[in-house]
Amino acid sequence: MRVNRNSRARSRAAVGLSALALAAGATTASGPAAVAQPKAAPAPPADCSAAYRIEQKLATGTTWRMCWHYESEAGLVLENISYQPPGEAQPIKVLSSAKLAQIDVPYDDGSVEYSDLTGAGFGQGLVDMVPAECPGGAIKTVKVPDAWDPQHANVKGLCTTTRSRGHAYRMEADTGNKVFQKQGKDLLVYTVNKVGWYEYITEWRFQDDGTLNMNIGATGSLSPGDYDAGDGRGWPLGKGAKDYATSHSHNVFWRLNFGLDGSSKAKVEQYDSTVSPPARGAQAPSNKTTVTKVTKELAGDAKNMRWWRIVSNSGKNKDNHARSYEIVPGATTKYLGRSFTKHDVYFTEYNKCEQFASDNLRNCGAGHGTSVDKWVGGQTLTNPVVWVNVGFHHIARDEDQQPMPVHWQGFSIAPRDVTAMNPLTPPELANQNGHVEPR
Ligand SMILES: [Cu+2]
Numbered sequence: 001m002r003v004n005r006n007s008r009a010r011s012r013a014a015v016g017l018s019a020l021a022l023a024a025g026a027t028t029a030s031g032p033a034a035v036a037q038p039k040a041a042p043a044p045p046a047d048c049s050a051a052y053r054i055e056q057k058l059a060t061g062t063t064w065r066m067c068w069h070y071e072s073e074a075g076l077v078l079e080n081i082s083y084q085p086p087g088e089a090q091p092i093k094v095l096s097s098a099k100l101a102q103i104d105v106p107y108d109d110g111s112v113e114y115s116d117l118t119g120a121g122f123g124q125g126l127v128d129m130v131p132a133e134c135p136g137g138a139i140k141t142v143k144v145p146d147a148w149d150p151q152h153a154n155v156k157g158l159c160t161t162t163r164s165r166g167h168a169y170r171m172e173a174d175t176g177n178k179v180f181q182k183q184g185k186d187l188l189v190y191t192v193n194k195v196g197w198y199e200y201i202t203e204w205r206f207q208d209d210g211t212l213n214m215n216i217g218a219t220g221s222l223s224p225g226d227y228d229a230g231d232g233r234g235w236p237l238g239k240g241a242k243d244y245a246t247s248h249s250h251n252v253f254w255r256l257n258f259g260l261d262g263s264s265k266a267k268v269e270q271y272d273s274t275v276s277p278p279a280r281g282a283q284a285p286s287n288k289t290t291v292t293k294v295t296k297e298l299a300g301d302a303k304n305m306r307w308w309r310i311v312s313n314s315g316k317n318k319d320n321h322a323r324s325y326e327i328v329p330g331a332t333t334k335y336l337g338r339s340f341t342k343h344d345v346y347f348t349e350y351n352k353c354e355q356f357a358s359d360n361l362r363n364c365g366a367g368h369g370t371s372v373d374k375w376v377g378g379q380t381l382t383n384p385v386v387w388v389n390v391g392f393h394h395i396a397r398d399e400d401q402q403p404m405p406v407h408w409q410g411f412s413i414a415p416r417d418v419t420a421m422n423p424l425t426p427p428e429l430a431n432q433n434g435h436v437e438p439r
Contacts, residue, residue, distance in 0.1 A: 058185040061086035062208035072145040085423030096259035101357040104251040108233040115359040125194040126157040137161020197221040215410030245396035253357035256386040261315025264383040268294035273305040297376040299343040318420040330411040340371035350383040
C-alpha cells in the first residue's frame, strides 16, 4: 500500500522519538557508575570551558584544539579550530566554526522531501554511543537543547578518539639503508544522530599533517515504509520483486567559516588548468594554470582541473608564502532538482542570519530567501563563508539490509603553504627546502 506523505513523516518522527527514549533508558539502567554529567551551559564563548574543549596532541607531535557546542538543529558545532604541528610555536587558527548546514532528502517519486536538520529532528536524534564504538577514546555527554524528552536531554553522544592512518610519508635516504617513514595519526570527533530509520554518523577527522576531512556516514536501516515504489523508480529488495525501496538523494551541506591566522578576513581564489596538444617540437601536451580572484559572492561548480582555496590576508609561513586552505571535493552526484543543490560550492559574505543551506530557519528579513543560492547576490567577499554540497543518489540494493552498511560522503580541506615544509619532516631533512645542493 502506498504510504502517503503525512503518515511517512509521522512514522519517521515517531521512530526517532522512541529510539531516543529507548537509548536514554538504557543509559539510566547502567546505574550509579554513570559518569557525572555536565550542567547545562549556553554556547561557549571563544575561549571555552574545559567541558567544551577538545585538545589532542597526536603521537606524531601535532596538536589540534577546538571548542564544541551542540545546537538543536545543526547538532555538533566545532569552533575555534586550530592546528599546531611540530616546530610551530603557536597554534595556527584554521576555522572559526564548522558544522553541517543541511541534509536534503528528496524522493525520486516526488512524494516527499525532507530537510533532515531543520525539519526532521536531526539534532534531537542524538543517540548514546556504547564504549565499543569509540575505541580508545572518550565519550562526552551532550545536553541536547529542546530534547524531545527533557528527562533524558543528556546523551553520551560525542566521541573523541585517535586512529592510525597508515603512511604519512616514506622516502629512501640517499645513502645507506635508512628509510624515512612515518605512520600518520588522526584525531576523530563524531556523533550519531538518528533521523527516522536512518542513523547519520557525523565525522570530523583531523590529520596530523593539517588536513581536515568532513564526512557523513549513512547507516541504520532503510525505511520499510518506503518499500512501495511500484512505479519503476525503486529497486526490488527481498524475495522476488514485491518490495521496491524508493530511490532518493541525500544532499549534504557543510558550512565553514574560516578564521585563518585568527582573522575572519580572507581571500578566495579559483584555479583552472587547460591542457593543449603538444606544440610543434614538444614531447608532451602543455598545461596552463590560471588563477581567478573570487572577489564577489559565487555559486561555484566543480570541474576537471578546477579547485579553490581560502587565503589568509595576514598569515604567512616561514617561507613568506600566504597561508591557505584548499577545498578538496569528494565524490558527489549533483541533484539538479533544487536551485540550492545545483552548485557544488558557494562562497557568501558572512551573515549571522544565514545558517542553513536550505530551509534556513532564521527570519532574515523580507526577500532575503531561505537557501544559500539566494544569498549569492554580488556582495564583495571580505569574510567568506564556504558552503559545500555533496550529493549521493541512493538506489537501494539487497546489501542495504540489515543493518545498512555505512555509506560515506564528504570532502576535505588541505593546508597549502600553512607550513614552509611537510609539517612532519624529520630533523635530518629539515634543510631540504627549495633548491638543495647535491647531497
Ligand atoms: Cu538513503
